[in-house]
Amino acid sequence: MRTIEFLTATLPFLPVGFASWAANLNYLSPSTHHPELGISIRRVVKRTEPGASYTPDKLNFTHGVASGDPYATSVILWTRAAPMMEPVDDHETLLTGAVPVYWHGPEMTPSNAPICVDWKVAKDKALKEVVSCGKAYTSSDVDYTVKVEAKNLQPFTRYYYQFNICDSDVKSPLGRTKTAPGENDDVSKLRLAVYSCAFYPYGHFNAYGHSARKDSIDYAIHLGDYIYEYELYGNTDGPPIGRIPKPEHELFTLYDYRQRYATYRTDPDLLLSHQTFPWITTWDDHEVADNTWKAGYATLRNMEGSFIKLQEDPVSFDQRKMNAVRAYFEWMPLRQVDMDDNLRIWRSTALGNLADLVILDTRQYDRSLAELYFNHDYIDSISNEASRSMMGGRQEAWFYRQLSESKKRGATWRIIGSQTLFSYINSSRPNAGDEFPAISRDTWSGYIATRNRTLHHLYSNDIKNNVFLAGDSHSAWVSDLVWLNSTDPHPIPSEADYDPFSGRGAIGVEFGGTAVSSPSGLGWNATREQAQFRSDYAVEINPSLQWAEMFHRGYTEVELSHEVAKASFFGVPDIWTRNDVEVKLAEFECYRDENKVRRPIGGSTVKYGSVKKSP
Numbered sequence: 001m002r003t004i005e006f007l008t009a010t011l012p013f014l015p016v017g018f019a020s021w022a023a024n025l026n027y028l029s030p031s032t033h034h035p036e037l038g039i040s041i042r043r044v045v046k047r048t049e050p051g052a053s054y055t056p057d058k059l060n061f062t063h064g065v066a067s068g069d070p071y072a073t074s075v076i077l078w079t080r081a082a083p084m085m086e087p088v089d090d091h092e093t094l095l096t097g098a099v100p101v102y103w104h105g106p107e108m109t110p111s112n113a114p115i116c117v118d119w120k121v122a123k124d125k126a127l128k129e130v131v132s133c134g135k136a137y138t139s140s141d142v143d144y145t146v147k148v149e150a151k152n153l154q155p156f157t158r159y160y161y162q163f164n165i166c167d168s169d170v171k172s173p174l175g176r177t178k179t180a181p182g183e184n185d186d187v188s189k190l191r192l193a194v195y196s197c198a199f200y201p202y203g204h205f206n207a208y209g210h211s212a213r214k215d216s217i218d219y220a221i222h223l224g225d226y227i228y229e230y231e232l233y234g235n236t237d238g239p240p241i242g243r244i245p246k247p248e249h250e251l252f253t254l255y256d257y258r259q260r261y262a263t264y265r266t267d268p269d270l271l272l273s274h275q276t277f278p279w280i281t282t283w284d285d286h287e288v289a290d291n292t293w294k295a296g297y298a299t300l301r302n303m304e305g306s307f308i309k310l311q312e313d314p315v316s317f318d319q320r321k322m323n324a325v326r327a328y329f330e331w332m333p334l335r336q337v338d339m340d341d342n343l344r345i346w347r348s349t350a351l352g353n354l355a356d357l358v359i360l361d362t363r364q365y366d367r368s369l370a371e372l373y374f375n376h377d378y379i380d381s382i383s384n385e386a387s388r389s390m391m392g393g394r395q396e397a398w399f400y401r402q403l404s405e406s407k408k409r410g411a412t413w414r415i416i417g418s419q420t421l422f423s424y425i426n427s428s429r430p431n432a433g434d435e436f437p438a439i440s441r442d443t444w445s446g447y448i449a450t451r452n453r454t455l456h457h458l459y460s461n462d463i464k465n466n467v468f469l470a471g472d473s474h475s476a477w478v479s480d481l482v483w484l485n486s487t488d489p490h491p492i493p494s495e496a497d498y499d500p501f502s503g504r505g506a507i508g509v510e511f512g513g514t515a516v517s518s519p520s521g522l523g524w525n526a527t528r529e530q531a532q533f534r535s536d537y538a539v540e541i542n543p544s545l546q547w548a549e550m551f552h553r554g555y556t557e558v559e560l561s562h563e564v565a566k567a568s569f570f571g572v573p574d575i576w577t578r579n580d581v582e583v584k585l586a587e588f589e590c591y592r593d594e595n596k597v598r599r600p601i602g603g604s605t606v607k608y609g610s611v612k613k614s615p
């Protein structure tokens, strides 16, 4: 409401039907309070002079449909309606086996005219029982993306939706979506798939397609590294599968980031998942750059309070981050929860009385200086400083408040979506020399005060039944959630009197998932034996770590009921071809009020990886 009033008030000369312009939320980003930072809709409207418009036969829905951020009565719908161009390079289209992508750029766009789309949401596949519909415009200003909010829906209900070019039969694929349960609704079961780290040149995104083919979930969660900003193989060798994303260099400009999303969104399994399920997403570092923190990233090598940097980038880091963030909001089906803060992606959703889903941004929002490879010893030396924050004060305060309010309202589970692993993990190698850092300070283990404050909040307020989800590491990890009271847990003393074998003293669990296609930390071609050896060792030396698996790419499905939170880890044995083969690696349970991984760990389900052995 406020949005429309505001825009109408400040832009008085808009034509009738102006609401359909503001209906494309991508025109309002990054701020409705500072129109000068965004796009002048009035100027875009002016470009609709007669004769300039595209005829419908020149237009197409180039990248499928997507939905996301379900609320009880509304959901975000996404598509892209663009003028068709000849593919720039037929040879490459053939090489990647991708559906034709119509690359456009300012230099190739024959007309700047906006494009009109209609959308509708119905209860049935045939779209007869329409419950919500509207009109929206798009244009090159927002990369021809369309993002609308479909309102007046019923809670926890499946819907179908479709876009079409106004006054024509040019239609998008048919999408399916589902609203969230109402905050106080009694929900007995919810199923989520959790994804992270999809590196296009290293493998097909089969993992995304599996849940859609099985139709096994309600919502998909993505914890980040949805794209990678690297050029080609990130300067290392990779598997010979010929998946070369556009543009063929590291991303810096807005156009670069848009092209990269356009490449990733040609993977048929990714398209299928977006078309089938609403997604709830957050970013990690690679949506902007490698190992980002609030003011820099790895190869820039800049440090807090210093202007020294070794890499000359084509644009400043601020500008690069803005480009990356803008392309993300254009291409991803998510809400901008604070229209005056386009960097804010942290948000939470009530999933009935069953759970609160708290999505964090421990990466781009306000992270203190990160591990940048060359500065490990320095980060090690400051990792305990209380002033270091992984999220910034504003987000931290909000996070702790969410946890308290969730307990107060009586939601059974608190599901926390974090980018990196929360648990303390010493990933040292047997007989390793000093050259190998045992602790990844790019995770919560580089921000010990933030982790302590989180654990302090949970323990001191007796907030139980917490399930942390994590990505980023490209391996799978299951841990009891516990406050180990030292940076070196040998021998195992714990703030909470934790017993690693019974799990006594823990306050929840962490399910850390493997990558969709990014290589294992042991290399893209590590053998199963190498991976097993390393996971055996990790489980042996880390008190709270109960299972680890370092070989497979894949994803995790989490099923929630009031009795139990169950995580099923799936591995995708072959990502060098598109195929529908998967293996269930293992399954773990956390029973309500038990606050630990159910013993015996994994029961009889563990087929791969390493389980903690009893003494």
Ligand SMILES: *[C@@H]1O[C@H](CO)[C@@H](O)[C@H](O)[C@H]1NC(C)=O
Pocket: 060, 061, 062, 063, 064, 084, 099, 100
């Ligand atoms: C429109 O796009 C879809 C999806 O990319 C494609 O399958 C279809 O062939 C395109 N239509 C035309 C007329 O190019």
Ligand SMILES: *[C@@H]1O[C@H](CO)[C@@H](O)[C@H](O)[C@H]1NC(C)=O
Pocket: 237, 238, 525
């Ligand atoms: C793994 O790939 C690297 C090149 O990236 C190669 O040097 C090495 O021999 C390969 N190892 C195996 C086990 O194939």
Ligand SMILES: *[C@@H]1O[C@H](CO)[C@@H](O)[C@H](O)[C@H]1NC(C)=O
Pocket: 383, 384, 385, 386, 448, 449, 452, 484, 485, 486, 487, 495
């Ligand atoms: C975190 O908590 C542990 C256990 O109480 C303590 O040993 C450590 O010094 C704390 N570090 C910070 C930065 O608060």
Ligand SMILES: *[C@@H]1O[C@H](CO)[C@@H](O)[C@H](O)[C@H]1NC(C)=O
Pocket: 426, 427, 428, 438, 439, 487, 488, 489, 541
């Ligand atoms: C990591 O584990 C190894 C092997 O147990 C141990 O020697 C080392 O001290 C540990 N490092 C840290 C920082 O916990």
Ligand SMILES: *[C@@H]1O[C@H](CO)[C@@H](O)[C@H](O)[C@H]1NC(C)=O
Pocket: 485, 486, 493, 494, 495, 496, 497
């Ligand atoms: C860690 O906790 C244990 C058990 O509560 C306690 O005995 C020990 O002194 C603590 N160590 C530190 C370094 O705080």
